[in-house]
Amino acid sequence: xxxxxxxxxxxxxxxxxxxxxxxxxxxxxxxxxxxxxxxxxxxxxxxxxxxxxxxxxxxxxxxxxxxxxxxxxxxxxxxxxxxxxxxxxxxxxxxxxxxxxxxxxxxxxxxxxxxxxxxxxxxxxxxxxxxxxxxxxxxxxxxxxxxxxxxxxxxxxxxxxxxxxxxxxxxxxxxxxxxxxxxxxxxxxxxxxxxxxxxxxxxxxxxxxxxxxxxxxxxxxxxxxxxxxxxxxx
Amino acid sequence: xxxxxxxxxxxxxxxxxxxxxxxxxxxxxxxxxxxxxxxxxxxxxxxxxxxxxxxxxxxxxxxxxxxxxxxxxxxxxxxxxxxxxxxxxxxxxxxxxxxxxxxxxxxxxxxxxxxxxxxxxxxxxxxxxxxxxxxxxxxxxxxxxxxxxxxxxxxxxxxxxxxxxxxxxxxxxxxxxxxxxxxxxxxxxxxxxxxxxxxxxxxxxxxxxxxxxxxxxxxxxxxxxxxxxxxxxxxxxxxxxxxxxxxxxxxxxxxxxxxxxxxxxxxxxxxxxxxxxxxxxxxxxxxxxxxxxxxxxxxxxxxxxxxxxxxxxxxxxxxxxxxxxxxxxxxxxxxxxxxxxxxxxxxxxxxxxxxxxxxxxxxxxxxxxxxxxxxxxxxxxxxxxxxxxxxx
Numbered sequence: 001x002x003x004x005x006x007x008x009x010x011x012x013x014x015x016x017x018x019x020x021x022x023x024x025x026x027x028x029x030x031x032x033x034x035x036x037x038x039x040x041x042x043x044x045x046x047x048x049x050x051x052x053x054x055x056x057x058x059x060x061x062x063x064x065x066x067x068x069x070x071x072x073x074x075x076x077x078x079x080x081x082x083x084x085x086x087x088x089x090x091x092x093x094x095x096x097x098x099x100x101x102x103x104x105x106x107x108x109x110x111x112x113x114x115x116x117x118x119x120x121x122x123x124x125x126x127x128x129x130x131x132x133x134x135x136x137x138x139x140x141x142x143x144x145x146x147x148x149x150x151x152x153x154x155x156x157x158x159x160x161x162x163x164x165x166x167x168x169x170x171x172x173x174x175x176x177x178x179x180x181x182x183x184x185x186x187x188x189x190x191x192x193x194x195x196x197x198x199x200x201x202x203x204x205x206x207x208x209x210x211x212x213x214x215x216x217x218x219x220x221x222x223x224x225x226x227x228x229x230x231x232x233x234x
Numbered sequence: 235x236x237x238x239x240x241x242x243x244x245x246x247x248x249x250x251x252x253x254x255x256x257x258x259x260x261x262x263x264x265x266x267x268x269x270x271x272x273x274x275x276x277x278x279x280x281x282x283x284x285x286x287x288x289x290x291x292x293x294x295x296x297x298x299x300x301x302x303x304x305x306x307x308x309x310x311x312x313x314x315x316x317x318x319x320x321x322x323x324x325x326x327x328x329x330x331x332x333x334x335x336x337x338x339x340x341x342x343x344x345x346x347x348x349x350x351x352x353x354x355x356x357x358x359x360x361x362x363x364x365x366x367x368x369x370x371x372x373x374x375x376x377x378x379x380x381x382x383x384x385x386x387x388x389x390x391x392x393x394x395x396x397x398x399x400x401x402x403x404x405x406x407x408x409x410x411x412x413x414x415x416x417x418x419x420x421x422x423x424x425x426x427x428x429x430x431x432x433x434x435x436x437x438x439x440x441x442x443x444x445x446x447x448x449x450x451x452x453x454x455x456x457x458x459x460x461x462x463x464x465x466x467x468x469x470x471x472x473x474x475x476x477x478x479x480x481x482x483x484x485x486x487x488x489x490x491x492x493x494x495x496x497x498x499x500x501x502x503x504x505x506x507x508x509x510x511x512x513x514x515x516x517x518x519x520x521x522x523x524x525x526x527x528x529x530x531x532x533x534x535x536x537x538x539x540x541x542x543x544x545x546x547x548x549x550x551x552x553x554x555x556x557x558x559x560x561x562x563x564x565x566x567x568x569x570x571x572x573x574x575x576x577x578x579x580x581x582x583x584x585x586x587x588x589x590x591x592x593x594x595x596x597x598x599x600x601x602x603x604x605x606x607x608x609x610x611x612x613x614x615x616x617x618x619x620x621x622x623x624x625x626x
Contacts, residue, residue: 015416022423084411088471088513106415106451109422198507201476205505215482215499216489223479226512 004030005120008049010040010066011082012058016105020053023109024116037061041069048075051120053112054099055082056090064094071098078123080115082107088226095180095227102178118176118233137172139233140219142211144172153211163188164207167200171221171231180228204229243362246301259302263311270294270315274323287323288344291315292351299352300359308355312348316341404461407454414454418447448491452524456590459517463597470511470597477506477515477540477547477618484519485538488527495527500539506547508620514594515618521587522551522614530555530612546601546617557606566592566604591616 007029011017014035021031032047034040037058044052052070056063063081070079081094081102091102100119103112137144143152146169151158160168166188171179181197188200204221211220222230250258274287295315299308320341321330332338421444424430430437463470478501485497519538526536532555539550566588595602600618607613 013412013416016412016419019416019419019423023419023426026423026426106411106418106448106455108448109419109426197474201474201479201507202505205476205478215478215501216485216497218482218486223483225480225483225516226473226475 004028005051006030006032006047006049007051007053007116008032008034008040008044008047009053010034010037010058010063011053011055012036013055016055019109020112023113027113029116037063037066040066044070044077049077051116051123052077052079053082053103053116054079056094057084064097067094067097067099076123076126078119080119092180092182092227095178096182100177121233122176137175139172139175139231142220144168146172158210160207160210161203163199164203164210167203168207171229175231176233178224178228178230184228243300243359244366255303259307262301263298263307266294266298267291267311267314267318271318271322274319278323287319288340291319291344292347295348296351296355299348299355305352305356308352309349312345312352315348316344319344400461403457407457407461410454411451411458414447414451418444418451421447453586455517456521456586459514460586460590460593463514463593470514472509472511472598474507474509475512475515477508477510477549478502480510480512480516481519481538481540481549483512484516484523487516487520488523491524492527492533495533495536497523498535498537500537500541502541504542506540506542506620508547508618510598510618515598518591518594518616519549519551521591522549522616525587525614526551526553526555526612530557532556532611535611542620543617545620547620548615548617550613550615552607552611552613554611556612557610558604558612562588563604563606566602 007024009017009020009024009031011020011033012035017033017035021033024031032043032049034043037060040052040054040058054063054066054070058066067079067081070077078100079098081091081099082105083091083094083102084105091104094102100122101115103115135145135147137146141154145151149165151160151165151168167184170184170187181200185193185197185200208215208218208221213219213221218232220232222232224230246262250262253261270287270291270293274290277286277290292315295308295311298311299305302308317330320332320337321328324331324337325334332341421440424440425437425444430440481499485499488495488497523536523538527533530536530553532553535552535554537550537552539552541548541550592602595616595618598618600616602616604612604614
């Protein structure tokens with residue numbers, strides 16, 4: 001792939017937009033800045049970018065509206081939300097509406113670049129596999145075999161309960177993406193199942209202990225505080 | 235109708251205020267009876283046979299029953315009065331006589347009239363006292379009301395002032411956040427560019443810009459949290475969280491900011507799942523860890539421990555450093571913000587950081603404590619209630 005990936009940056013603060021674009025350009029992406037919602041949408045249709053970085057606090061339009069418009073399109077362009085720290089519910093809503101990831105202001109360049117890389121890789125993978133699911137997932141020293149219902153850590157089998165396995169499976173399928181609590185609850189316990197968050201949290205605590213996770217340096221499952229979980233990729 | 239009586243009564247009470255109750259009543263009775271005797275005697279001397287003494291006595295008895303407490307003195311006075319009239323002012327003078335026709339009737343009717351007057355004045359007096367009491371109550375209520383209104387106005391003014399201050403602080407913090415993010419971001423871009431990276435001097439300057447911009451960002455986040463809580467404008471947005479996840483996230487943040495600083499984590503076997511605003515609690519843990527890293531002088535043995543103690547989920551940050559001064563632990567104990575001179579330049583930001591911790595924990599109905607380990611090092615500890623404390 002010789003062509004540079006195109007990233008549309010919809011952000012009204014010029015200084016922020018400026019350093020985001022510089023950082024992206026320095027890392028072999030082609031960035032297109034848009035300073036308002038309307039400009040962003042028109043640039044989106046004229047350039048068809050590979051990824052959109054979208055600030056939710058725009059002067060002319062609600063970021064959610066743009067997100068809604070983009071997520072309904074057949075291109076399925078991934079969107080990373082840029083949001084202010086103190087707006088938890090907004091992030092959850094955006095993720096549930098189809099955003100792929102989010103970055104919180106204030107954020108660092110390396111963090112942003114990591115998110116961009118992950119999201120692009122994920123969307124490429126989805127495009128290539130066209131929805132067909134893998135049977136075995138390898139993440140670092142972890143092997144999750146969906147068909148055999150088996151988990152190997154460093155080659156040794158680790159036993160999980162039914163629900164723990166389902167959670168792990170869901171995280172593997174969507175590796176790299178933030179899954180909200182509601183999303184996981186619905187997919188593991190069903191839409192009419194337990195609506196209690198506690199049972200999910202306790203299951204997750206057990207999964208972490210079984211995977212021998214070090215909380216200050218998680219290898220597999222990352223907590224997105226107040227939002228959900230994310231499986232790290234290799 | 236009762237107006238003059240009340241005034242008379244209160245005037246009399248005022249004049250005789252020095253005397254106890256019983257002597258006062260006795261004195262009143264004796265005085266008025268004597269006065270009646272004297273006046274009747276004078277009348278008798280001037281008018282001769284025409285006897286008006288009973289009317290004079292009735293007037294005196296009316297005054298007595300009005301000015302004494304209860305019925306007893308009035309009735310006693312009417313009996314004594316009747317006897318006086320009989321003895322002094324009726325034929326045969328200076329002798330008792332009940333044998334002359336009409337005399338017993340006069341005496342009895344005199345006593346009866348006096349008794350009725352006593353009863354009537356008693357009622358008037360009760361009404362008068364009641365009226366006075368009501369008037370006093372009304373006055374007291376009015377005064378209380380006025381006082382409360384004044385206090386309310388003062389509190390409102392204070393609250394308005396606080397709100398304005400909070401709003402300004404919040405607005406300023408918000409406005410600082412964007413340029414700080416941009417500065418830090420631009421510095422990162424510069425650092426990764428070749429021309430800067432190749433010159434060690436420029437690179438170290440840009441690194442300083444970045445690290446200071448990041449430190450300022452952290453401080454702005456602290457300020458935002460504090461305005462959020464102190465105004466009470468926004469109620470805490472509590473949700474149930476696993477404490478270990480919050481602590482883990484805090485550790486991750488610390489690891490990113492201080493990569494060369496190992497922090498040991500000790501988890502509890504209990505499930506610490508409790509209501510909190512996760513971002514704020516994370517900030518408390520980050521502040522405490524940063525405090526330990528920056529001010530303890532020990533970067534090797536910082537420990538974060540989570541445990542359950544009765545109905546509290548407790549988070550403890552320990553180091554093996556120089557410990558905290560008595561002023562700091564006292565300020566923490568009293569929940570007072572740290573004085574500027576305590577935080578000084580050597581411990582920049584310690585005041586704000588701990589102050590933020592205190593406010594956040596207080597808003598969560600938790601406890602916050604600081605002290606020194608006898609074996610060396612400082613211990614900061616906070617606890618959150620496992621169950622939501624209901625108001626009322």
